[in-house]
Amino acid sequence: MASVAQRRSPGLIFFSTAFIVFWLMIATGPFIWTVWGSFKVQGDFFSKTDWRYALYGVRTITETGDAFTGNGYFGAWIQQEFWRNAFNTVIVVTFTVIISLTMGTLGGYALARSGFRYAFWLLMAALVFRAMPHITLVSGYLLPFFEWNLWGHLPTTIIVLVAINQPFTLWMLHSFFLNIPKDMDESALVDGCTRLQAFRHVIIPVMWPGVITTGLFSFLLAYNDFAVTSVLLSQENQTMVPKIASFLGTVRQQGQVMFAVAAVVSAMVPLFFLVLFFQRQIVSGLTTGAVKG
Amino acid sequence: MKHKTFFWFIMPSLAAMLLFIAMPLVSVAIQSLFVEHDQVLVEVENCTPFKCESSVAVDQEATAALREERPLGQFNALGTYTNRSHLAFAEVREAWNASGSLYDFGAQLMNLPFYKALAFTITYTAVVTPFVIVLGLAIALGVNALPQLVKGPTIFCSLLPMIVTPLIGSLILFWMVDADGILGAALQRIFDDDQLSLKASHSLTWIMLIVYGIWHSAPFSFIVFYAGLQTVPQETLEAAQIDGATRWQRVRYVVVPYMTPLVVFITLMQLMDNFRVFEPIVGFSASAKATSLSWIIFNDLRGGDIQLFGSAAATSLLTILGVIVLLMPVLIRTWQEFGRKVV
Numbered sequence: 001m002a003s004v005a006q007r008r009s010p011g012l013i014f015f016s017t018a019f020i021v022f023w024l025m026i027a028t029g030p031f032i033w034t035v036w037g038s039f040k041v042q043g044d045f046f047s048k049t050d051w052r053y054a055l056y057g058v059r060t061i062t063e064t065g066d067a068f069t070g071n072g073y074f075g076a077w078i079q080q081e082f083w084r085n086a087f088n089t090v091i092v093v094t095f096t097v098i099i100s101l102t103m104g105t106l107g108g109y110a111l112a113r114s115g116f117r118y119a120f121w122l123l124m125a126a127l128v129f130r131a132m133p134h135i136t137l138v139s140g141y142l143l144p145f146f147e148w149n150l151w152g153h154l155p156t157t158i159i160v161l162v163a164i165n166q167p168f169t170l171w172m173l174h175s176f177f178l179n180i181p182k183d184m185d186e187s188a189l190v191d192g193c194t195r196l197q198a199f200r201h202v203i204i205p206v207m208w209p210g211v212i213t214t215g216l217f218s219f220l221l222a223y224n225d226f227a228v229t230s231v232l233l234s235q236e237n238q239t240m241v242p243k244i245a246s247f248l249g250t251v252r253q254q255g256q257v258m259f260a261v262a263a264v265v266s267a268m269v270p271l272f273f274l275v276l277f278f279q280r281q282i283v284s285g286l287t288t289g290a291v292k293g
Numbered sequence: 294m295k296h297k298t299f300f301w302f303i304m305p306s307l308a309a310m311l312l313f314i315a316m317p318l319v320s321v322a323i324q325s326l327f328v329e330h331d332q333v334l335v336e337v338e339n340c341t342p343f344k345c346e347s348s349v350a351v352d353q354e355a356t357a358a359l360r361e362e363r364p365l366g367q368f369n370a371l372g373t374y375t376n377r378s379h380l381a382f383a384e385v386r387e388a389w390n391a392s393g394s395l396y397d398f399g400a401q402l403m404n405l406p407f408y409k410a411l412a413f414t415i416t417y418t419a420v421v422t423p424f425v426i427v428l429g430l431a432i433a434l435g436v437n438a439l440p441q442l443v444k445g446p447t448i449f450c451s452l453l454p455m456i457v458t459p460l461i462g463s464l465i466l467f468w469m470v471d472a473d474g475i476l477g478a479a480l481q482r483i484f485d486d487d488q489l490s491l492k493a494s495h496s497l498t499w500i501m502l503i504v505y506g507i508w509h510s511a512p513f514s515f516i517v518f519y520a521g522l523q524t525v526p527q528e529t530l531e532a533a534q535i536d537g538a539t540r541w542q543r544v545r546y547v548v549v550p551y552m553t554p555l556v557v558f559i560t561l562m563q564l565m566d567n568f569r570v571f572e573p574i575v576g577f578s579a580s581a582k583a584t585s586l587s588w589i590i591f592n593d594l595r596g597g598d599i600q601l602f603g604s605a606a607a608t609s610l611l612t613i614l615g616v617i618v619l620l621m622p623v624l625i626r627t628w629q630e631f632g633r634k635v636v
Contacts, residue, residue, distance in 0.1 A: 012540070013438070020435040020447065026508065028450045030465045031457075033475065046473035054475065103306040110302030114294045122303070124627065129314045131616050133569035135587045136609035139594060140317025143324060143602050147364055163313030166306045195298045224458040226572050227587070231594055241460055245575055248464075261468065264461050275452050279445070282452065286513060287520040 031268070038265040039068040042258050072262030076247075082263050084236075085243040088154060089223065092239055095158045096222040097215050100165040104218075105211060107166075108173025109199060113182070123174065126167035134164055134227040142231065152234030160232060161222050168221070169214055172285065176210030177203075213285040216278055223271070240267045318613070324606035328369035329599060332356045366603060373607040378589075380611075381405045407608065410584040413499065414615075417585065418567040421506035425563055426556060428507060429514025434544070436515070437522050448519070455512035463505055463576025470501060498582035505573050510566070514559045521555045522548070564619050586612045 036054070037045035043059035053059060057067040064071065076082045111119050141160060145151040180203065188198040223241075230242035238246070244267065247260040275282065294302075333355035338347045375382050385408075388401035402408040436447050454462060469476045472490045481489045491497045525548055533543050571587035574580055580588060586608060593605035 016435045016438050019431065020439065023432055023435070024447065024450050027454050027512070030469055031453060033469065034465045046468070046471070048473055048478065051475045051478060103309060107303045107306035110294065110299050114299045116296070116299070119299070122307070124624070126310070128617070128620065128624070129310060131565040131568075131620055132314065132318075133571070133587050133590075133612055133616070135569070135571060135590045136321065136612050137314060137317045139590055139602070139605040139609045140319075140321040140324070141313075142594060142600070142605075143364060144320060159309070160313055163309040166310050167314075170306060195294065195302070220456065224460075226458070226460045226575070227591065231591070241458055244464070245460060248578070260464075264464055267461055268457060271456050271458070272453070275449060275456050279449055279452065282456070283448065283516055283520065286516045 034261065035265050035268075038072055038258070038261045039070065040258075041069060041071070042256075045258065045261065072258035073266070075256070075259040076262040076266065080247070080259055080263075082240070082243065082266070085238055085240045086266070088233075088237055089239040089241075091154055092158055092161065092229070093219055093222045096161045096165065097218045099158070100162045100169050100218050101211055101215050103162070104166065104169030104173050104214065105207065106199075107170050109177050109203060111170060111174045112177035112180075113185070123171065126170050130167040130171070134225070135231075137164065138228055138231045145232070151232065152237060154233070154237055157229060157232050157237075160228055161225060164228065165218050165221055169218060172214045172217065173210060176207070176214070179210075180206060209281075212278075213281040216274070216281055217285055219274070220271075321606045321609045321613075324365065324602050325373055325610050326368060326370060326603075327366040328373055328603040329366045329601065330356065330359050330363070331367075333359060369603065373603045374611075377405065378604060379407050379607050381407065406584070406589060407611075410586050410589050411615075413502075413583045414568060414570060414585045414587075416499065417503060417506060417570050418564060420503050421510060421567050422560060422563040424503075424507045425510045425514050426559055428511045429559070430518050430552065432511065432515040433518035433522055434548075436519060448516075451512050451515055453512075454508050455510065459509060459572035460576050462509055463573040466501075466505055466508070467577045492577075492579065492582070495582045498577070498579050502570075502573050502577060502579060502583055505577070506567060506570065509573075510563060513562070517555050517559055518552060521552055525551045561620075561623055565616070568616060568619060586615070 033054075040054055040057050040060045041063050043063070044053045044057050047053040047059070057069075060069055061067055063069075111123060137160075142151070145156065150156045184206075185198040185202045188202045189195070193201065226241050226245065229239045230245060233239065233242065240263070244260060244263050247263060250256075333352040334349050335352040335355070336347050337350045338345050340346075374380055377384055384405055385402065388398055392398040392401055403412065432451065436444060436451070439447060457465075468474050470480075470491050471477050472481070472492075477491065480491075481487060491501050529547055530543055533547050538546065569587050570585045571591065574583060574585055574588045575591075580592070584592075590605045590608050590612070593601040593608065
């Protein structure tokens with residue numbers, strides 16, 4: 001309820017609204033432009049003559065007979081077999097999320113319920129691990145993986161992503177479990193449950209909001225990763241993001257850049273829906289760490 | 294919770310972290326002390342009917358066998374750290390003696406790959422972090438003043454730059470600012486210069502990457518500040534108003550102090566994330582003008598025909614050292630707080 005005194009002056013309202021509109025243009029403009037442009041030919045999307053060509057698709061009409069073309073998508077998904085990479089991404093992301101949540105809930109619960117000093121040190125170690133640039137870890141994996149013939153396979157990458165994910169997952173679930181009152185599982189213990197039974201029957205039914213939020217961030221980490229997947233996966237096992245990077249080197253010829261544009265837009269779509277459906281969880285997840293300090 | 298139960302609960306994730314985070318660090322430390330084998334050279338005599346010539350050739354089989362036998366390479370002690378592509382002590386000393394001014398010295402340092410990457414990484418981190426905080430707070434204040442109805446969609450749109458894969462986000466911006474892209478072409482028209490390209494200049498490349506960094510991270514600080522704004526008590530704001538504080542003074546003296554813990558949190562996260570800047574350099578194909586520590590490690594591993602494990606490992610260890618220096622204030626503070634709590 002804004003009181004009369006709190007009402008803003010028209011000038012201020014105008015200024016702040018204009019600023020937000022400007023920000024929204026910067027934030028979403030590039031995406032809209034690229035999605036629209038991905039249905040044109042290269043001559044339009046990268047038009048030297050007139051940028052409006054990309055809006056109306058002048059060259060697209062002369063080249064394909066229609067203002068919109070799916071050639072980029074056809075080229076990327078069918079000719080360049082991008083669907084294989086999409087499939088690999090599905091496998092990697094699904095298993096990474098499931099495994100890291102399973103390990104993370106157990107560990108996070110233990111950390112939240114243990115008052116011992118080492119629990120604190122574990123959390124601090126996790127914080128330091130969280131700060132390690134992923135590529136420094138990757139340079140440590142590479143030689144042993146080559147030696148043991150582990151390099152290039154999807155399961156190896158999944159395990160590595162799970163491990164890299166653990167510090168973050170532990171921190172996040174730890175603070176979610178702190179919010180679940182101790183009395184709940186302790187009364188179960190008094191009633192004669194073991195720890196595992198208390199966890200199974202009391203904690204699991206109420207932990208889902210926290211787990212879903214953490215899962216979203218695990219998903220994002222695995223889906224967005226480039227450092228690990230580009231170095232640890234062989235050519236045929238590549239996921240979408242490293243594949244797009246290797247597209248860049250190979251498809252510079254006329255007409256082929258649109259393959260990369262189409263691939264980029266395709267890889268963006270799942271993220272778009274993710275934000276659409278889980279906006280509230282993402283926002284709450286981002287702020288958990290902040291509010292807890 | 295009993296020690297034993299605690300152990301069983303934490304074991305899977307502890308094992309994963311030990312095996313795949315702690316062990317690689319050890320492995321990096323060991324690898325950095327070794328260097329790739331030299332190729333095995335043999336003297337071959339080529340005899341023609343008239344005379345015999347001896348020449349030196351690479352014995353491929355023996356080289357391969359040697360690599361097979363000792364994959365780590367040969368022991369090099371700290372040699373990798375001090376060579377030209379890392380700390381380059383000899384070159385730095387030479388540059389220091391040869392250069393007349395500090396500026397000249399800096400320019401010579403920028404020819405050394407490690408210092409070039411370090412300079413960009415630090416600049417990027419130091420510039421992006423404060424900009425992200427200020428921009429994020431401004432957006433949060435602006436969104437907070439919007440009518441309830443449009444807040445949801447605004448937050449949705451604002452989240453996109455952060456959620457999208459860094460490589461994809463940087464590619465999207467790159468295609469726009471590239472010479473043929475909409476912004477690049479517009480700039481060429483404005484400055485009436487057909488050759489103008491952001492990629493061609495050092496400083497413009499740096500600015501482009503930094504702008505990307507701010508665009509990518511601003512939503513994070515916006516969301517945190519926006520959530521923080523909801524917790525600022527209305528009574529305090531009203532009290533300030535009754536005391537005659539202007540709108541600006543209310544923001545400066547009531548809202549901002551409430552945001553201070555959040556600023557610490559965002560700074561910490563941003564320092565960690567910006568220090569590992571990597572994907573935008575690949576996305577913007579900017580490696581000729583700007584490299585980061587993460588990028589040179591990647592380049593050692595994927596760039597050439599031979600993977601330079603020793604070199605990559607040495608850079609990795611130096612990077613980790615940098616991260617620890619960066620985190621030191623936070624670690625010390627947390628440790629002190631914890632000490633107080635226990636005592």
